[in-house]
Amino acid sequence: MASSLPLNPRKNPQQARSEGLVAAILEAAAQVLAEEGAARFTTARVAERAGVSVGSLYQYFPNKAAILFRLQVNEWQRTSSMMRRIVEDLSKPAHDRIRELVQVFIHSECEEAAMRVALSDAAPLYRDTQETRVFRRAGRETIRQYIAGALPASVPADAQTTAAEMIRLTLTSAGKRFSESPRTQDEITRCAEAMADMFIAYIDALEQRHNTGSGQA
């Protein structure tokens, strides 16, 4: 569809004031999204919420999609750095890192669920963009590598890639879907446990298949 909307910030927020405004707008945008939903996410509402004129809003964002895109990028970065922290902690055994990864990820998905769901609802507005595609692809790659980093080294590279990709796909998509309904802390923990169980069983089976001499596969 609209695959060429420019999502780049209009000006580099060089000055503290600018950065503050951008932050205020993004904060307001997140609130509007969470409280009013994607359908009522309008530039006017965001500007009003941010205590800024629409004109100012458009000085920092070229269009509505760009605001949503920035919100999404921020989410991705948060997720990504969170994962990196866990995965790079080599003091823990692989299984524990996987378990922690899943727990932290699912819990984090369930935080600010309203906003995240609304952001997903609005995805059609910023999804079909070169920029988004590039960003998303890069994010996918990064996360897959983090996951691969927690897999046993004995698994051959291509099997590792496949498995990491399946785990990434499951983690992110099932995590998102799970977080769409309101959940208690207990439910969240149990869901993450089951998912980690599944991942670990999968990894162990993979390891076994490749370890056992001439292997069965």
Added chain:
Amino acid sequence: MASSLPLNPRKNPQQARSEGLVAAILEAAAQVLAEEGAARFTTARVAERAGVSVGSLYQYFPNKAAILFRLQVNEWQRTSSMMRRIVEDLSKPAHDRIRELVQVFIHSECEEAAMRVALSDAAPLYRDTQETRVFRRAGRETIRQYIAGALPASVPADAQTTAAEMIRLTLTSAGKRFSESPRTQDEITRCAEAMADMFIAYIDALEQRHNTGSGQA
């Protein structure tokens, strides 16, 4: 949000004519969705495509959301009956049934992907309805039971429920996500294979855990 839109058909399609019209409208709706996307899915376009006046359209559907809802229900029913067929074929061992379930499901998700993605994009329009919630819950339950039906009987009931739910969640959400990008037949098959591997490893581990006498858990 808009949780009280009536999605029920306005009249019981008693006459053949009515049924034909409803079918024509739904067919047209699916086409519009697939070819124009959710953003351009308008009642006027659907009516025109169906060769019907908007007025008539509104005689069979109380509002736009109801059309989308019906489309979604049809998808759910198709999926559900497809699963039932596989799961009830007791001539095959459980593992095979799981593999087949996943293969068929993922392939089916990737068919008519354009329409299904657009239908998902439009979900905010019909999602927050009592009716949808009821239907979805029932569908979830049914599918979970189908999956549970393919799990080994030795696993205790509650563990079985948890596992079936995790598999259902993964299958449907990762399947949907996977189908959002265009895929070759080969890619689809390999994704389904990996997913089935994961599920089977998960099930086997579960079985083992509960079989081994006093078990570790």
Added chain:
Amino acid sequence: MASSLPLNPRKNPQQARSEGLVAAILEAAAQVLAEEGAARFTTARVAERAGVSVGSLYQYFPNKAAILFRLQVNEWQRTSSMMRRIVEDLSKPAHDRIRELVQVFIHSECEEAAMRVALSDAAPLYRDTQETRVFRRAGRETIRQYIAGALPASVPADAQTTAAEMIRLTLTSAGKRFSESPRTQDEITRCAEAMADMFIAYIDALEQRHNTGSGQA
């Protein structure tokens, strides 16, 4: 610039009601143009003036430019048929027909001057369209032929074409420019007289040049 706006009427006004609405909208448009000027010519104002909702307006015209285009076409047709009537009245000598043509044209240009000036001001909105170009070219051609029809037959074809084109250009552009300022009837008549004098002198000179045997040219 915007060279691809569709200016075609959205629906054929088949019914009397439709025709009435289109006429009402065009009438209102002419009034808004005359009284408020091109800059304040908005679809909302036109609709209000016509006693119609904006929605209805957009059922009969695909966009603002189309309304202006229709107004312009009407002007062109009025001018064209007026010229034809004069030029086809063979009972009068050529000179008289030229004089009458000029008088009638200039007087007509000065009528509804406010609206016509505003319509010209708005020209950038509908000018750069395939449709307008086609229409304008056809109109130019027609008028040139009418003028050629009043020229003496002794002038060779190509000289006749050149002269008719120069007279057309002068008549229409100087007529338009002259009508931009408010004028008394007397001023208008005298301007038309002088212009006709010029045209007739031009035609006579042309005739003479081509009549005098080996001529000077």
Added chain:
Amino acid sequence: MASSLPLNPRKNPQQARSEGLVAAILEAAAQVLAEEGAARFTTARVAERAGVSVGSLYQYFPNKAAILFRLQVNEWQRTSSMMRRIVEDLSKPAHDRIRELVQVFIHSECEEAAMRVALSDAAPLYRDTQETRVFRRAGRETIRQYIAGALPASVPADAQTTAAEMIRLTLTSAGKRFSESPRTQDEITRCAEAMADMFIAYIDALEQRHNTGSGQA
């Protein structure tokens, strides 16, 4: 309409710096007009192009219209001085001076056509001003006198005025209209020739009418 916008420069450009800035702004304005058209002629774009802040722009011009007005005045002055040079060259016979006048004027109109057309498109913005009216009236007068200066002295004063005014009106309006379409050098020359033919025939006829003793008029 908006007949009271102040178009006067805000400050006398006493300093060299000021003059430079004014010139830079006008140059930038001409470029923006030529390259982007009247609709995209914004103060922001002009300022950016001129390498100046909007604030500075507003120090030298009270509003957007004033920039356009200055551009127009410059055009008028260029035209005017060009005409004066030709008309005051008494070494050439009147006919030749008329021919040259027309040729040079039409060619000059066709130069920078893009900018001139855009400047005309923007005319509604500066046209309805006391200042513009005064300037335009003065310009008209001057040009008419230049033209009168090339007419034969035997024609009585009032007839001369009428004729000069008709020629001025035709020259400027038809010239402008002609230049609105892209033209080859050859087309331009031939148009100017035909126009000069017309003017000379007109002048000769006038002369004859007034020379022939008791004359018919």
Added chain:
DNA sequence: GATGAATGAGTATTCATTCAT
């Protein structure tokens, strides 16, 4: 003087839904 961030009124266009015919 110079800057450029902030303002906010203004506008074209769409679309779900109704209801007179």
Added chain:
DNA sequence: TATGAATGAATACTCATTCAT
């Protein structure tokens, strides 16, 4: 029953101009 004309609220985005720094 069927039609489709009519409605009008809603919304993204622009731009001339000001004024605090």
